[in-house]
Amino acid sequence: MKILRKIIVVLCTMVVTGAFAKDDDIPKQITIGLIATTTAEDTQKRWQPVIDDFAKYTKMEVHIVASTDYNKIVSGLKSNTIQVAWLGNKAALDAVEDQHATIFAQFVKKEGSRGYNSVLITPANSPVKSLTDILTNKGVYSFYDGDKGSTSGYLVPAYYAFAKNKVEPEKLFKKITAGNHKKNLQAVIDGQVDVATNNTEELDRLKKEAPEQFNKVRVIWTSPLISNDPLLYRKDLPVATKNKIEEFFVTYGKPKNPASQPDVLQNILDLSGFQHSTDAQLKPTADLTMFGLLRSNMYDASLSTAQKQKAFEDITARFGKLSVTLEMARLR
Structure with missing residues (x-):
């Protein structure tokens, strides 16, 4: 009985302190980061109708950070000042490697191109x-x-x-x-x-x-x-929030989502919508990045033979670990 009472006390304490956090505790506000391939103002203008629909769908207050500086969006995901983001594959690789974010969707072009x-x-x-x-x-x-x-x-x-x-x-x-x-x-x-x-x-x-x-x-x-650009969200978002975010984007532009505005999507790089994706789509980008680093190391005249060997080992170890992570995503 004493053991049972102790268990009850521990459970009650966990409930009071929030150790059993509910997955359906959807945040009241969220920030979406957008890479700006033109200007920050133009990018936000093109995306604003979709973001407004997203806010209505999720019932969250949504803020936008649009920037021509890719690192600003990646850093925002890392520091949790940004929770959802559109990035190119190279910048997405940096975010995924930091273990703070993961891909959940990918652009689909109007003509169906991936x-x-x-x-x-x-x-x-x-x-x-x-x-x-x-x-x-x-x-x-x-x-x-x-x-x-x-x-x-x-x-x-x-x-x-x-x-x-x-x-x-x-x-x-x-x-x-x-x-x-x-x-x-x-x-x-x-x-x-x-x-x-x-x-x-x-x-x-x-x-x-x-x-x-x-x-x-x-x-x-x-x-x-x-591969078309991905959308990412932070890994530590509540499961219910992730599901809501993913549900909105993969149905946007389709009949099952009556809030969709196809004309708006076409104004964003001529899109027809979004489809499910994972970190596995970054494998070709990871291979190119590793090659580039190895090549730069090989031709760096400022490094000694020993330093080049050390850099080679560090690079191959880093991308070996990253490759396993991306392949595991393919199996999910």
Whole structure:
């Protein structure tokens, strides 16, 4: 009986202190982070109708943080100032590796496509007509690169356009400027740069909204398909909250969600909706990231042989662990 009384006391204490927290304790407010591929203002404007519908659906007060700085959104997820986010695959990999967030959904395009492409662009009247023209003229052209957290703006062209051709951008171009999709596109349209990174999503939007500007751009290189961007939420959100968030997004744009506004989705990178996804979609991105780090380490003249070996071991161990995490997600 004494043991039974002790158990009852412990249980009562846990209830009083909240140790048995209810999963249906949905937060009263939540913050959604959005990467801004154009401007923060434009991105928020395009997403606002969806966020308003989300607020009504979840009965939560919803705040938005839109930023052209990918690290700001990743840091927000890590510090819990942001609970849900749209990120590119490269930035999402950073968030997942930190163990604070996980992927729950993925964009679906209007035509049903599950991916998009990175591109290299030049002014339409440029003498540069192919990637070969650039590779055979070292030190001649200027280059607008993307944010280092960007999949299509930085990671994919760094690997497929340059690393696979055994060349480093720093040794290929006479000048490199770090930009983003909007800045890069405008610089090419204005003839201020010879070559820039971008992606087919932004070009499709430009063709639809400003065809006269689109005609000033030439695509000289296109990457293999990149998985559409993911949506993530923090792992420590209550289960009921996660379910509500996921339920809203994967049904948005479909008949089962009468609150959907298909026209609004089309205004966000020509989307038709969202589908379930997991961290497993990041495996190709992880492989590219590891390759890039290993290659940089190999060609770093400031490191001794011993330092390069140590860095090699650290990188392979890090991505070996990450690869297991991503493969486990595939099995869930």
